[in-house]
Amino acid sequence: MSTTAPSEPTHAQEPLTTSLFDAHKALGARMVPFAGYLMPVQYEGILAEHLHTRSAAGLFDVSHMGQVVLAGSDHATVADALEALVPADIRDLKHGAQRYTQLLDTDGGILDDLMVHRPADPALDGTLMLVVNAANKAADIAHMKARLPEVVRLTLQDDRALLALQGPVAATVLARAGADVAAWPFMTAGPVTVAGISVHASRSGYTGEDGFELSVANDQAAALWTALLDDPDVKPIGLGARDSLRLEAGLCLHGHDIDTGTTPVEAGLAWSIQKRRRQEGGFPGHHVIAEQIANGPPRRRVGIRPEGRAPAREGVEILSHDGLPIGTVTSGGFGPTVNGPIAMGYVAAPHAAPGTRIGLMVRGKLMPAEVVALPFVPARFYRGT
Amino acid sequence: MARLYTKDHEWIDVAGSIATVGITDYAQAQLGDVVFVELPDAGRAVTKGGDAAVVESVKAASDVFSPVDGTVTEANQALADTPALVNEAPEGDGWFFKVELSGDADLADLMDAAAYKAYTDAL
Numbered sequence: 492m493s494t495t496a497p498s499e500p501t502h503a504q505e506p507l508t509t510s511l512f513d514a515h516k517a518l519g520a521r522m523v524p525f526a527g528y529l530m531p532v533q534y535e536g537i538l539a540e541h542l543h544t545r546s547a548a549g550l551f552d553v554s555h556m557g558q559v560v561l562a563g564s565d566h567a568t569v570a571d572a573l574e575a576l577v578p579a580d581i582r583d584l585k586h587g588a589q590r591y592t593q594l595l596d597t598d599g600g601i602l603d604d605l606m607v608h609r610p611a612d613p614a615l616d617g618t619l620m621l622v623v624n625a626a627n628k629a630a631d632i633a634h635m636k637a638r639l640p641e642v643v644r645l646t647l648q649d650d651r652a653l654l655a656l657q658g659p660v661a662a663t664v665l666a667r668a669g670a671d672v673a674a675w676p677f678m679t680a681g682p683v684t685v686a687g688i689s690v691h692a693s694r695s696g697y698t699g700e701d702g703f704e705l706s707v708a709n710d711q712a713a714a715l716w717t718a719l720l721d722d723p724d725v726k727p728i729g730l731g732a733r734d735s736l737r738l739e740a741g742l743c744l745h746g747h748d749i750d751t752g753t754t755p756v757e758a759g760l761a762w763s764i765q766k767r768r769r770q771e772g773g774f775p776g777h778h779v780i781a782e783q784i785a786n787g788p789p790r791r792r793v794g795i796r797p798e799g800r801a802p803a804r805e806g807v808e809i810l811s812h813d814g815l816p817i818g819t820v821t822s823g824g825f826g827p828t829v830n831g832p833i834a835m836g837y838v839a840a841p842h843a844a845p846g847t848r849i850g851l852m853v854r855g856k857l858m859p860a861e862v863v864a865l866p867f868v869p870a871r872f873y874r875g876t
Numbered sequence: 877m878a879r880l881y882t883k884d885h886e887w888i889d890v891a892g893s894i895a896t897v898g899i900t901d902y903a904q905a906q907l908g909d910v911v912f913v914e915l916p917d918a919g920r921a922v923t924k925g926g927d928a929a930v931v932e933s934v935k936a937a938s939d940v941f942s943p944v945d946g947t948v949t950e951a952n953q954a955l956a957d958t959p960a961l962v963n964e965a966p967e968g969d970g971w972f973f974k975v976e977l978s979g980d981a982d983l984a985d986l987m988d989a990a991a992y993k994a995y996t997d998a999l
Contacts, residue, residue, distance in 0.1 A: 492885045492903050492931070494938040537934040538909040731908070731935050800912045800959075802932050825911040825934050832912070854914070854930065 509554035510652050510709040514716050518727055525730060526625035528555040533729040540732035541827040544698055545868070548658035549728035550719050553697075557628035558648040558706060559621040561639070566609065566616045572643040573607065573619060576635065578755060578774045580765035581619070587611030589678045589693050591763050593755055594623075594631060599776025599783075600751035601758070602634060603627040604743065608693060611681035620680075620691075622653070622704070624745050652712035656719060657702030657728075657736075659871065664722045665692075665703060672703065677872035686718035697733060699740025699870045738833060739826045741794060741865030747805060748792060748821040748835055756783035757837065759792045759865070790818060791843040794865040795834040795851070797858055802832040803851045809836055810850035810857070817842050820851065826867055833867050834860075879967075880943070880983055881992035887967055888943045890981060895944055898971040899931065899962065902996045907933040910962040915951035916973055922946060924982060929972050931962060943986060946975035 506529040515522060520531035531552065533540060543549055563569040570581040579592035589608040593601045606622040623631045628647070636645055656664060662673045668686045672694065675681075680693030688711045696702040707715050719725050734744070743749045749758045754776065761784055768774065769784060797803050802824050809818040823834030834851075842849065847862040877890045885903035889896045904910065914930040922928045922942035929940040929951075951973045955961055961970040987995060 492899055492938050492940050494907070494936050532935070533908060536909055541934075735934055800956075801914060802912060802937070804937060825932070827934065 507555075509552055510712040511552045511554065511716055514713055515552065515727075520727070520729060523730075526555055528625065530555060531727070531729040533731045534727045537729070537731035537735060538827050540726065540728040541735050543726045544658045544700060544728055544732060544736055545828050546659070547724040547726075548656055548661045548664050548702075548722075549698075549732070550716065550725050551655040551657065551728050551733055552652070552716070553655050553704070553733075554652040554712065555625035556653055557621075557623040557625065557631065558651050558653060559623060559632065559635075560646045560648060561619045561621065561635075561643055562646070563617050563643040569617055569619050569643055572639050574768070574773060576638060576775065577605075577607070578764040578768050578777075578780065579607065580768050581607060583765065583767070584609040586613060586616075587679050587681050589680050589695060591678075593749070593760065593763070594634060595755075595775040596751055597775045598751075599754040599756075599779035601745065601749045601753055601755065602751060603631050604745050604749060604760075605631075606693070606695065608680045611679075626746060648706075650709055651706050652709050654705045654707065654712070654715060654719070655696050655702060656705065656725070657696045657698040657700045659701060660724045661700070661702040662873070664719065664724055667722060668718060674875070675873075676875035677701075685715060688715045688718070690715065694873065697740075697742055698736040699742070699866055699868055700736075701871050701873045735824060735827055738822050738824060738835065739828055739866065739868040740870060741835065741867060743792070743835075744822060753792075753837070754780055754783060754788065756780055757788040757790055757792060787840055790837045790839050792821070792835060793838055793843050794845075794863040794867060795820065795823070795836055795849070795860050796863045796867075797832045797834065797851055797853075797860040799858065800832065801853055801858060803834045803853050803858065803860070807834070807836075808852040809838055810852060811842055812848045812850070814850070817849070828868050835865070838862065878988060880986035880988060881995075882941070882943050882986060883995065884941050886941060886943050888983075888986065890944075890977070890983070893977050894949065895946065895975045895977055895981065896971050897928070897940075897943060897973055897975060899940060899966055900992070900996075901966050904963050904966040904970075907931065907936075907938060907962075909934050910959045913955040913959050913962060913972070915955065916948045918948055918950055920948045922948060922975060932959075940972060942975065944975060944977055944981045944983070945979070946977045946981075948973050949976050950974045
């Protein structure tokens with residue numbers, strides 16, 4: 492038997508560990524190298540962890556991600572500096588609000604995707620907090636440092652860990668731990684105390700469920716992890732289920748579903764480019780993106796449901812109903828909540844409508860499949876009352 | 877004849893000219909939750925060390941190799957409906973396929989249970 496796992500960036504040096512490494516070992520996690528870190532891929536098993544997250548609450552260590560702070564004299568200065576690199580409206584961000592955006596190259600290709608948050612406290616204005624992908628952390632920082640004006644300072648907060656608590660009872664769990672966050676709408680953030688520990692929380696995540704990401708000082712991370720796991724509704728969840736959860740939620744994984752060869756418009760992320768930015772431009776690749784918004788992109792990211800039970804994984808060729816090559820699968824596997832194979836990929840624009848019959852070439856055999864709307868599992872974000 | 881094991885984590889029982897093949901308990905534990913198994917059709921020729929089946933877990937697809945030369949006589953259809961049998965009973969009801977051996981099987985490089993345990997303990 493030999494296994495072909497999806498390729499991950501390789502790192503020559505010894506893998507790094509997060510401040511929760513000992514906690515993962517104590518829980519019997521299987522640790523694997525990921526983006527230069529030794530990370531838990533699973534504890535009791537991917538299926539059980541996935542389903543637990545959808546039915547109760549899952550706790551993830553995502554400390555490998557990059558927590559970056561941009562600081563300048565005032566909000567407009569820092570926002571304008573970041574707007575030169577990303578297509579989202581950052582100037583318009585409200586206090587305590589968070590936005591999803593992408594670092595773009597000059598052709599509109601996606602260098603990385605990230606979250607940007609403006610602190611709730613007006614006294615902290617002139618600061619933006621970013622969360623970037625682990626695999627791109629070093630490249631993102633180099634890219635930004637080379638382009639930000641001198642008056643904007645960039646700091647990597649490598650003294651902080653990041654935990655994600657995801658699932659329908661996540662807010663209830665935090666309430667039991669003393670944090671009154673139930674009324675926070677999706678994509679808002681702020682300081683809060685959880686189990687007596689100072690945390691910077693944001694109501695967001697990567698599972699399609701309601702949930703929170705909790706930034707905490709490294710030396711308090713294990714105490715926060717243990718306190719949350721003490722809640723009977725919470726189980727630890729590894730990167731394996733994190734991937735199946737985000738795939739069911741139709742969320743992109745950089746390096747797979749999006750990269751420098753794809754634009755936000757092709758990827759179905761044009762919703763993250765607000766009106767003022769579309770009109771004014773002023774971000775890398777605006778000419779490509781404006782043209783694609785106006786006339787439609789040549790290809791689009793779509794959801795795919797293979798017929799039968801065989802998963803279609805990254806790299807599988809997509810064919811039209813009459814056998815012509817029209818695209819490639821970028822993420823694919825088994826959806827535990829869907830209880831069947833699911834995939835995402837890019838197809839030529841004329842084939843992108845939900846309901847379109849397509850073929851997938853899996854191990855030399857043509858497998859029938861259908862283009863479907865994303866997400867595969869409806870999102871359950873808390874939008875407020 | 878006692879069960880034998882490959883370095884690629886297949887097991888094989890040889891009874892007369894028919895061999896039954898599956899993957900080991902160690903292999904299923906490494907794979908995690910099995911969600912799909914692609915089995916060879918009866919009549920397909922397989923070669924020692926060549927691809928014979930595919931087992932898919934949530935996270936990855938793995939090739940299963942035939943430990944012997946021969947012709948497939950039967951595949952375990954129960955795995956089509958219940959791939960989790962591979963996790964629950966890998967060395968029993970979760971068998972993959974049966975092979976009619978072509979000539980004398982070359983089993984010299986396979987391990988017995990004790991040797992296989994020592995091999996996996998060292999991994």
